[in-house]
Amino acid sequence: MANVRTEPPPPFSDEAAAALAADLGRRIRGEVRFRSEDRALYSTDASNYRQVPIGVVIPCDAEDAVEAVACCREHGAPVLPRGCGTSLSGETCNVAVVLDFSKYHNRVLDIDYGKRRARVQSGTIFDDLRNEVETRDLTVAFDTSTHAYATIGGMVGNNSCGVHSVLAEKMGAGSGRTEDNIHELEVLTYDGLRMKVGPTSEEELEEIIRQGGRKGEIYGKLKALRDKYADLIRERYPKIPRRVSGYSLPQLLPEHGFNVARALVGTEGTCVTVLEATVGLVESPPARALLVIGYPDVFASGDHVAEVLASGPVGLEAVDARLIENMRRKGLHTKELDLLPEGGGWLLAEFGGDNDEDAAAQARELMAKLDKSRNRPATRLLTDPSEQESVWHIRESGLGATAFVPGRQDNWPGWEDSAVPPERVGDYLRDLKALFGRYGYRASLYGHFGQGCIHCRINFDIQTQAGVAKWRSFLDEAADLVVSYGGSFSGEHGDGQARAELLPKMFGEELVQAFREFKAIWDPQGKMNPGKVVDPYPITAHLQAGPDYRPPEVDTHFAYPDDGGSFARAVTRCVGVGKCRMRGGQVMCPSFMATREEEHTTRGRAHSLFEMLHGGPIKDGWRSDQVHEALDLCLACKGCRSDCPVNVDMATYKAEFMAHYYEGRRRPMHMYSMGLIYWWARMASRMPAAANFFMRTEPFAGMMKRMGGIAPQRQMPAFASPTLTGWFHGRAAPDGSSRAADRARVMLWPDTFTNYLTPEPGKAAVEVLEAAGYQVEIPPRPLCCGRPLYAIGMLDRAKKLWRQTLDHLRPLIRDGVPLVGIEPSCVAAFRDELLNLFPDDEDARKLAHRTYMLSEFLRKEGFEPPRLEAKALVHFHCNHHAVMGKDDENAVLDALGLDHRDLNAGCCGMAGPFGFEADHYDVSIKCAERVLLPEVRKAEPDTLIIADGFSCREQIAQTTGRQALHLAEALRMAMRQPAAGNARADGNRRPETGPAE
Structure with a gap:
């Protein structure tokens, strides 16, 4: 088509880039990053495209951005303003200097609750603003699924929309696009003009033009452009809520108040750099109810969009059965999926009210209407906020659920964002599915059906020439289809490079020429994000994983x-x-x-x-x-x-x-001192008093830490005497008699940390398992899963340890004896690394599937612990969260009767050896101080702190003085009620051990 850019991106030599970087370094206070690694980080976004930038600038503030653009202009470098870089259309990657506003230029500047407006810097995270105004029952309408990290400047560039666009429409704030909720922008042109723009009366327009200067020139040309194309703009633009494709030229029409700010929304950084935005706020009903409506298929759900919309929801989304099947295959939200009623396509209708009863009454009114319909759908009303949140997580996980599904072809963006009139969604989806069928494509369908916006990822083959040609042919037909419905190629994600080549089909060549003229008014040198939207690079150019990508075949340790x-x-x-x-x-x-x-x-x-x-x-x-x-x-x-x-x-x-x-290289000392802890601990266990003296007494401790690359602020844990295995083999048999032969056997894994450093949780686990009726065994010799070796890449050593473990545990594996672990990171190694290193070993597979955390095993076996009336703060080890999940642990804590709260603090920052390493200490503490340590410090003395991970307990102990307990110790505390009462009087102390120990 005529608007395709055929020449390659203009070269910018290494010498020119170095000179630009040096000049930027002298002139701005922010960060100038032109190393190859920095450029690699910004070479792509969430799209199919890859273009390595010239360099990256992270401005401190607006003045920094102005100076950076001036410097780029003097050097002839293109500019790409960027937020969090999640574009699905390729508009946030380019051969340009990237201005990343997300790190510093990100404050909420002012909120005017009377006028319902907020002024923010372009890097402001959407949720930072929304969370603040929600305290006054207001919200921001354009809440994309990336709301927790998307920047408002990026949303302005993209013309973002979201789940609650329907709310905005209901509250009179337009269609819920960013465009409809912007009152004013402060912008910067490539040639250095910094100004505020917004709605402009005809009188104001004439005065600005009369005053002349660069601003007068811009406004004069915009007026001429409007007058030239006004009739065509009114004729050709789709009259639908979710038209995001093309520039927003209708905003220049007199009936829209010549709103220059809104005309610039959605220009994807091709015209100006946005420095600030004044955003409109809308009422946010304080109470919500969610009605989930199940139809036979997604097409039927599309047919009933208008009917459901008529009931006045504040949000109306949809998911289909294939998406749900994908989630089940990937193990995503498996519990939450049970909240969906019967069906093959679901509408999620959210209602808002002044109170819970009001919101639920609106939903029930719709339920009553649906119950009277001839083809009555299945419904489920969710009034519990946690259940509602769970279902919204299903919808927000659409992208993740449709990419890289086990057993299916890879899916890609490329036609993931079309939009049609809401009342025609069902028919459009049927025709779209038929088009998929002709090309042999399959896709899950979901999205903002209440505004006619359809999301999907499709199994395009973009890795072969034939596959790319087929994809390109499909796009032509898909574009013709959506145009026939009066729709838009993009209802949310923009054009970028993914759809811009198709714009003449939707708007005609004359309006595409108007887009060129609009861009030229703002950016006459063509240096703002070139090759996107206007005169774009071809859709099939610059593919990240396209036919030209031929990565080398590399030998690996893991099997993947x-x-x-x-x-x-x-x-x-x-x-x-x-x-x-x-x-x-x-x-x-x-x-x-x-x-x-x-x-x-x-x-x-x-x-x-x-x-x-x-x-x-x-x-x-x-x-x-x-x-x-x-x-x-x-x-x-x-x-x-x-x-x-x-x-x-x-x-x-x-x-x-x-x-x-590190193959063939000497490693840093901390890798030897901490990574080889299994061997050091075995040696120290022979003379623990001497080892502790030298590791914990100055000046020897300081010298040892310097030699081992350990942070001087850390105290090394003491080696235990006796070890867990020493205690176990030396103790009297339970109840003074031999172990009952009819008891079920269970193997307790004495990991390195528990065995040699903190045996108390292991002792408690033995007591709990025996009380539960099991014959507890411990491996006959020291073994290790190699956990400390993975992060530092000593994988050959780790594999040797695994082979040793498999050899010694093989009789128990084949007898079906379960293995119970105490340390989450080690249990995770059995469940994860073991299979990745030995994917074809049947014994490894059996061992992985029969390895449990203590809480998992007890819950599986139906163990009912005695009650422990106490308050507890619970911190989950990261590996526990990631590999085993929290459900079983929480269920056991519930069964204990503890009044417990999950801190949801993320990583403790210790992470095995990481927090002990001198170079990592500061980051370790920052991680911990974000949530965990402040929460522990303010906890009441009699509140139990429960943390199963050795490193988590060590971080807490070394920075707060509080002693966290393992779940096993809390269970033992419940079994020894008098001792538990003493322990609860001081949450910093472990319970006293019993006479058997």
């Missing part, structure tokens, strides 16, 4: 069974959605929460590894110091394994990289 045995495929799992940029409420990514650096997100690390294999800006492969830097602060917490929508497993990727990086 979920990725076809391919490390290259594993590192392409990241779809760039950016959930790892959340600053709380989950485990991943603790080092990002501490540093706020893209480099330390799961996404950033995945991009670094991808670029390492790609050989673009990172050319040293496994020996790359820059990739090592990105991975160094990964705490191997495994949070991403469960929290990431596509289950990126960065702990495993880090272990793999470190193994190759």
Whole structure:
């Protein structure tokens, strides 16, 4: 088509980039990052596209941004303003200087509750604003699924919408797009004009033009553009709630108040840089009720959108059966799925009211109408906020549930965002499915049906030339289909590069020419995010994992069974959605929460590894110091394994990289002092008093820590005497008699930390298991799962330890004896690393499937503990959260009768050896101080602190003076009520041990 850019991106030489970087470094106070690793981090977004930027600038404030753009202009460098970089259309990657506003330029500046407006900097996180105004029963309408980390400036660039766009429409705030909720913008042009723009009366317009200057020139040309194309604009723009494709030229029409701010919304950084935004606020009903309506299929749910909309919901979303099936395959939200009523396609109708009764009454009124219909759908009314939240999690997880589904082809964006009139959703979906069928494609369908916006990821083949050609042909037909419905190619995600080439089909060549003229008015040099929206690069150019991507075949230690045995495929799992940029409420990514650096997100690390294999800006492969830097602060917490929508497993990727990086190299001393703790502990256990003297007494302790790379602020844990195994084999048999032969056998795993450093939780576990009626056994010789070796990449040693463990446990494995662990990280190793290292070993598989945390085993066996009336704060080890989950532990705590609260504090920051290492101490403390340590410090003295992880308990003890207990100790406390009463008087102390010990 005529608007396709055929020439390659203009070159910007290394010499020119170096000169620009040096000049920027002299002129701005923010951060200038032009290293190959920095460029790699920003080379892609959440789309199919990859373009390595010239460099990255992180401005401190608006003045910094102005100076940075001026410097780029003087050097002739294009500019790309960016928020959190989650575009699905490729608009946030380009061969340009990226201005990342998300780190510093992110404050809520002013809230005017009377006028219901808020003024924010462009990097402000959406939820930071929404959470503040919700205290006054107000909200912001354009809440995308990325609301917890999306920046408002990015949402302005993209013209974002969200779940509650229907609420905005109901409250008279337009369609709920960002465009309809912006009152004023402060913008910066590439040629240096900084000004505020908004609605403009005809009188004001004429006065601005009369005053002249660059602003007068811009407004004069905009008026001329409006007058030239007004009739065509009124004729060709779709009259639907979710038209995001193209520039918002209707906002220049007199009937819309010549609103220059709103005309710039959705321009995707191709016209101006947004510095500030004044955002409209709408009423937020304080009470909500969610009605889930099940229809036979997603098409029937689409047919009934108008009927449900007529009942006045504040949100109306949809999911289909294939999406739910994908979630079950991936193990996503399995409990939450049971909340859905019978059906094959579901509408989620949320109602808002002044109180719970009001909201529920509205929902019941709709239920009554639906009950009278001829084809009565199944319904379920959810009034409990936690249940509502669970169902919304299903909807918000749509992208994660449709990418990388086990047993199915990979799915990609590329036609994930079309929109039609809401009343025609059902018919459109049928025609779209028929089009899928003609091309052999399949997709889950979900989205904002209340506004006619359809989301999906499709099993396009974008990795072969033939597959790309087929995809491109499909896009032409899909575009024709949506135009025939009076719809839009994009209802939320924008055009970028993914759809811009198709715009003449929707708007005609004349209006596409108007887009060119509009961009030229603002950006006559064509330096703002070139090749996107206007004169775009072809849809099939610059594909991240396209036919030109041929990663090398690399030998690996891990098997990557979920990725076809391919490390290259594993590192392409990241779809760039950016959930790892959340600053709380989950485990991943603790080092990002501490540093706020893209480099330390799961996404950033995945991009670094991808670029390492790609050989673009990172050319040293496994020996790359820059990739090592990105991975160094990964705490191997495994949070991403469960929290990431596509289950990126960065702990495993880090272990793999470190193994190759250090192959044939001398390692830092902390890797030997901490990574080999199993061997050191075995030696120390022979002379624990001497070992403790030298490790814990000055000046010897200081010298030992310096030699071992240990942080001087840390106190080394004391070696126990006796060890857990020594105590176990030396104690009297239970009840003074031989163990009953008819008791069921269970193997207790004496991990290195419990056995040699803190045997008390192990002793408690023995007592609890025996009280539950089991014959407890312990391995006949010292064994180890190698947990401390993974993060540092000593994988050959770890495999040797596993072989040793498998050899010695083989008789028990084949007898079906379950193994119960005390330390979550070690249990996780049995469940995760073991299978990844030995995927074809049947004994390894059996052992992994028969290994339990104490809480899992007790719950499975139906053990009912005695009651323990106490308050408790509970901190979950990251591996426990990621691999085993929290349900069983919480169920046992409930059975105990504890008044317990999950701190949901994320990673404690100790993470095995990580927090002991001198170079990591500061980050370790920042992670802990975010939630965990303040909560522990303010807890009442008689409140129990429960933490199963050795490293978690150690972090708490060394920074608060409080002594956390393992669940096993709390159970034993319940079994010894008098001792428990004494212990509860001082939550800092462990309970006294019994006479058997």
